[in-house]
Amino acid sequence: MSYVAIPTGTEPTPAHLGSGYDSDLSSPEHLRHKSFTFPRKPVASSTTTIKERSVSPATTGDYSMPPGWPAHPQILGRRGPLVVWLPLRLWDLVLAIAPLAFLVLAVLALYLDFEPISQYGDTVVEATRLGPTVFPIVFAAIASRFFRNLARWKAEQRQGIGLAALEQILGSQSFAGTFERAVFLRTNLLMAIVTLMVWAMSPIGGQSSSRLLFTDNRVDTNPMTLFYPNITKVESWLSSGSGLDDVEAILSTIYSASLLTSPGMKGALTDMWDRPKVPKWNLHAHYQTDNDGWREIDKQALLDGIDDYSSLVGLKMEGFTLDEDVTYKTTVQSSYIDFNCSLLADALEKDDAEKFIPARRLNVSSLYFKGISSLERQAPLTGVFEVPGNVSYFDWKEASGTDPLTFLMALRAETDGTLGISYFDCTAAPVVVETELSCGPNPSVICSPEKQRRLHADKPAGLVWPDNMFTTSMFNTVKAWQRASIVVDHHIASATELYLAGETVLFRDTRLLTWDDVDMDVFSRRMTTAYNTIWQSSLDPFNATTASLRLSADGQNTRRDDQSSSGVALPFDALNQTLMGDPFRAIIPAESTVSKTTEVYRANHKWIGILIAATAILEIIAIASAVFEFITLAPDVLGYASSMVRDNVFVPQPQTGSALHGTERSKLLKDLRVQIADVWPDKDVGYVAFSTVGRGSKWMPLSRQRVYR
Numbered sequence: 001m002s003y004v005a006i007p008t009g010t011e012p013t014p015a016h017l018g019s020g021y022d023s024d025l026s027s028p029e030h031l032r033h034k035s036f037t038f039p040r041k042p043v044a045s046s047t048t049t050i051k052e053r054s055v056s057p058a059t060t061g062d063y064s065m066p067p068g069w070p071a072h073p074q075i076l077g078r079r080g081p082l083v084v085w086l087p088l089r090l091w092d093l094v095l096a097i098a099p100l101a102f103l104v105l106a107v108l109a110l111y112l113d114f115e116p117i118s119q120y121g122d123t124v125v126e127a128t129r130l131g132p133t134v135f136p137i138v139f140a141a142i143a144s145r146f147f148r149n150l151a152r153w154k155a156e157q158r159q160g161i162g163l164a165a166l167e168q169i170l171g172s173q174s175f176a177g178t179f180e181r182a183v184f185l186r187t188n189l190l191m192a193i194v195t196l197m198v199w200a201m202s203p204i205g206g207q208s209s210s211r212l213l214f215t216d217n218r219v220d221t222n223p224m225t226l227f228y229p230n231i232t233k234v235e236s237w238l239s240s241g242s243g244l245d246d247v248e249a250i251l252s253t254i255y256s257a258s259l260l261t262s263p264g265m266k267g268a269l270t271d272m273w274d275r276p277k278v279p280k281w282n283l284h285a286h287y288q289t290d291n292d293g294w295r296e297i298d299k300q301a302l303l304d305g306i307d308d309y310s311s312l313v314g315l316k317m318e319g320f321t322l323d324e325d326v327t328y329k330t331t332v333q334s335s336y337i338d339f340n341c342s343l344l345a346d347a348l349e350k351d352d353a354e355k356f357i358p359a360r361r362l363n364v365s366s367l368y369f370k371g372i373s374s375l376e377r378q379a380p381l382t383g384v385f386e387v388p389g390n391v392s393y394f395d396w397k398e399a400s401g402t403d404p405l406t407f408l409m410a411l412r413a414e415t416d417g418t419l420g421i422s423y424f425d426c427t428a429a430p431v432v433v434e435t436e437l438s439c440g441p442n443p444s445v446i447c448s449p450e451k452q453r454r455l456h457a458d459k460p461a462g463l464v465w466p467d468n469m470f471t472t473s474m475f476n477t478v479k480a481w482q483r484a485s486i487v488v489d490h491h492i493a494s495a496t497e498l499y500l501a502g503e504t505v506l507f508r509d510t511r512l513l514t515w516d517d518v519d520m521d522v523f524s525r526r527m528t529t530a531y532n533t534i535w536q537s538s539l540d541p542f543n544a545t546t547a548s549l550r551l552s553a554d555g556q557n558t559r560r561d562d563q564s565s566s567g568v569a570l571p572f573d574a575l576n577q578t579l580m581g582d583p584f585r586a587i588i589p590a591e592s593t594v595s596k597t598t599e600v601y602r603a604n605h606k607w608i609g610i611l612i613a614a615t616a617i618l619e620i621i622a623i624a625s626a627v628f629e630f631i632t633l634a635p636d637v638l639g640y641a642s643s644m645v646r647d648n649v650f651v652p653q654p655q656t657g658s659a660l661h662g663t664e665r666s667k668l669l670k671d672l673r674v675q676i677a678d679v680w681p682d683k684d685v686g687y688v689a690f691s692t693v694g695r696g697s698k699w700m701p702l703s704r705q706r707v708y709r
Contacts (some may be wrong), residue, residue, distance in 0.1 A: 131209025205614030234586030275314030278449035327440035332591035650691030
């Protein structure tokens, strides 16, 4: 395409260059004209140029110079008065400093890593939530100004810049504009990729700033000491007849309350007073254990009633601190008697029963109805421990290689509508287990078993038998069990009988049972649980209702060990002192760990790194933008609408003011109305130009029915 001067006879004349303007072309006091060229098809004829008179500072024909328009030449690099260019310098300074706020935010996030939740930290978190909004705004302000200053600086250089490259840079005022120029220009792929990558930092930086912090739980673990009763050493209240009389009522209450609870409560990990129950180690099961003999406790099997507890009464744990959100791990030792029973005879009549088992061996008279006036209640069961071999109990305790004791047991049964007797033979093997408990957190201190292993499994039964369980206490335990197993009616099964038979509803109108169809495995498991419930209740019956772990953690009846750095509350109360003399005689320590869970802030280092990288890029282009603005002399005219009227033959304006930048020119020409119009209205082919709003027939709007050169 060639460029030729507008022929004077055929090309349109701008409105402000009318006849009045042409009459002064030869005036000697005016400067010489300049030529205006438009794209034309190649022509062979000579052309002439339109002469334009030098515009005076005041007027040009009908055009008046706007107020404030510079009347004299200006020095480049100064944007007019101080009030004009100083704000621009300050704005560059603000834009250069603004990215530092995001670096400070990243540093604060790193500082808050693992710090507890606080009001200060929540303020920082709230600040990070503003990132997706604030960061793109700051980025757009800096990046758009950077690309405009870069384009102006490149255009000022001696070698200049390609028009397509200039268009690509000027169009990079936003991500959408950058993408649009890259798609439609397709002239500089590398520049398009670089500018797109720069703009991609805007959403990445914004999103990363909102992901700097999250909350998590920090667990601080320290050693401490808990306390629990040594149930193999503490003296039972059943070790004497007077003790039995003293605790008969409370033992009956504890036993009945534990037995008559719902199946869900029986399967619960703690008893009614929140004491942890110890799972039963099944001597006939094959557990999968680790190298140290530990097996994992199947809690769900306990809750569902598939597995059993050694007792329905749990261990009383003490020594918990008063702090909230604290958990404990401790290991306790306990023992119980495991019974493995078989049915010897079922539903024998009275005469046959006495012949089968002589009264001198086991007296079953307590199982028979005594009459309304009798002071002695009818019992549903009775039994006696028998020492194997022709030795005494104490000889059996000291001997090695002895067999377990035998518990000969008798229960009521139904025979032809009358009372009968069923006999059971149960081996009584002592079992010592070590159970790992997990307790807490406060204020709902609940302990649950996690792991368990059996101790002294290779030792003879006599050597493992509990020291506090001897002949008198064993005899009184059976007697206490009889009295606790209340018989409602002489022909109605008691709760204990129904429990041993495997029933779940224990207090109902059910006639006496026959035992030949009862699963002996279920009978043995429940026999173990029921007997040990009575025995374990007898060790500290008067503290049963004060044994709640919540009371232990919150109660005031404790003294604090001043020598203990962990500040544990020792189990030293008036009840222990009164009933057991030395309070530490039956209380043993358990080395434990206390873990305090604290909600803390966590710094997301990956997103912090991304934010720092995006902010670094933003800071670099902010500084570069300020540098380009400072070193560039050319006025800021690129990308402004006012630049369309510069050097435009169709827009009247003075010859001065070429040093004005875009916003200054727009401000001074604020009343100038412009349009895109057809400046060849009289020709068959139109010409589109940016001009002032036309007058008369020399201008016409654009039309879809015309073609344009």
